Structures are given as C-alpha cells and as structure tokens.
Amino acid sequence: MKRIALYHLETLMWIDRLGTFAAAAQRLNTTQPAISARVREIEEQLGLSLFQRDGRRMVLTARGRRLVQACEPLRSGLEQVLLEASDFAGATGAVRIGSGEIAAASCLPAFIGAIERDRPGVTMEIDLDLTARLLQQLLSGTRDIVFLAGPVASPGIRTAPIGSVDLVWAAGPAVARAGGFAQDLPVWSLPDHSPIHAVALHTLAVHGLAPRALHTCNNVRTMIEIVCGGQGAAVLPETMVREHLRSGSLVEILPRPEQRIHFEAAIRTREREPVILELFERAGRLKIDANPEHAAQLPH
Structure with a gap:
C-alpha cells in the first residue's frame, strides 16, 4: 500500500476546488484514472470515504474537508519554502489568467512580459471575458488570477488596485x-x-x-x-x-469625463498556492499609467 504523499493532498485540493476528477486531472496534467487511483489510495490508507457526489460535482465529506483544511497550509508552506530557497526561479505550472478587454490592452502585456522574463517555468493560459463571468470563474476555481474593472467587493476574493484609465x-x-x-x-x-x-x-x-x-x-x-x-x-x-x-x-x-475606469487584480481569499500568491503580489505593483506619454509599467 502506498503511503500518503504531497501529490495525494494536492489531488484532493484540486478536486475540491474544481468539482470533478476530470477537471483536477486536466489541472494536474494527468489522467482521470490516475486521479481516481490517488483518491482510492488515500481512502484505503485512512479507512474512510472522502468524496460524495452532488449532482455533477464531487464534494468532500465532512471528514474529507477537515483533512484538506488541516493539510493545505502544510503542503503550501512546504512549497513556499522550496520556492523561496530558489528565489522562485524553479517555479513551474500553469497559471490561468482572466482579463477584461480594456485591462488586457492596458496592463496585461507588461504583466505577461514580467512573468516570461522572471518565471520561465510558468505556463500562462489567458482568456478574455466580461467582469461578471471572470468573478464567477475565479470563485469557482477555473481562473487563478483576474484583471477587471472595479471596484469589486466580494467576501470570496482579495483585490489589489492597479490604476485607472481616462x-x-x-x-x-x-x-x-x-x-x-x-x-x-x-x-x-x-x-x-x-x-x-x-x-x-x-x-x-x-x-x-x-x-x-x-x-x-x-x-x-x-x-x-x-x-x-x-x-x-x-x-x-x-x-x-x-x-x-x-x-x-x-x-x-x-471634454473628457471626470469619471475614470478603475482596475484591480484579484485572487480568491482562500488562495494558498505560493506561485499564485507571488504573482498576485507582482500584479499589485503593476500600475496603469494614465499619462499619455507613458505606458503601463511593472517593477522587477
């Protein structure tokens, strides 16, 4: 019988966040049978059932949720330590970025350029959509970080202002x-x-x-x-x-309207992935420069 490893806990976290074994398999770059096998290994090791079906979604049982809530900080903490030891140079994985059209044109190129330059192991998946849908995707876990018109208030998200546009x-x-x-x-x-x-x-x-x-x-x-x-x-x-x-x-x-459009970067309040948190911190330093003589800038 296999011992419980970090990838088992990561599997539970992504099934919980995305709602299906198939979505977790896609996120972790593996197959649905592999995800199912990991869940069986944990359940056999612990002697308990971790998931139950709720419509099309798989939801954690009460004991499964306690397990994920207790282990998630440990897993992300270890990953944070390892990434900080290499100054995040070894950061890898796919980051799913959502943006509105105006934010994409105004600030996203600078953000993408900074990731390409400093985090070459990170793969970006970018989709443009409307603010309402971006928020829904962020809260459901199908987007990791979004750029949208604000201000936006929701108990489930954490935002950082990045400037405004005339x-x-x-x-x-x-x-x-x-x-x-x-x-x-x-x-x-x-x-x-x-x-x-x-x-x-x-x-x-x-x-x-x-x-x-x-x-x-x-x-x-x-x-x-x-x-x-x-x-x-x-x-x-x-x-x-x-x-x-x-x-x-x-x-x-x-004459130009006095009102300007304000923009924010946003992640989930419960986000624990070190790479996402580090990129969100970078996004918070991104400033849309409304001065026509300058473009958006992102400090190193």
Missing part, C-alpha cells in the same frame, strides 16, 4: 469636421453592465444631448473601428485609442 469621447475626423454632436449622431457604448455605459449616459445627460440611437457592442476594438469609419461617436478608454488620437484617425469631440 475616458474620451471620440469620433472620426469627418464627423468632427461636420460639427460632432451638432449633427444627429448615433452613439456607441459597451452594454449596460459596463461602467463605461453609465459614463456615456451621464455625459449625454449633463450636456443635454439626445443621440439618434444608443447602440451597444461588447467589443471595444470593434467599436473603435466603427467610430473610425465615421459611424457616430463613442466614449472609449484613452489607452486603447491613444495612437488613433495621435494619428488623427479619431478626434475628441467632447
């Missing part, structure tokens, strides 16, 4: 030359769950503007292309249209 009201040069909102313009915005949508509505109300139509699109780059093509105006993140404004393919047609 917003600009922009249109194509032909629209601007024709007088901007002196015409009967359509307006483009992100959907109503986005803070940018609220800024658009507020600005229109403040200036007493009634656009011909208020269209929505869930992709900022597509909106930029539409507005560059002369199809109305939009409130857009300055970091994503900076070069368009410099080249003249977009022109600001209203």
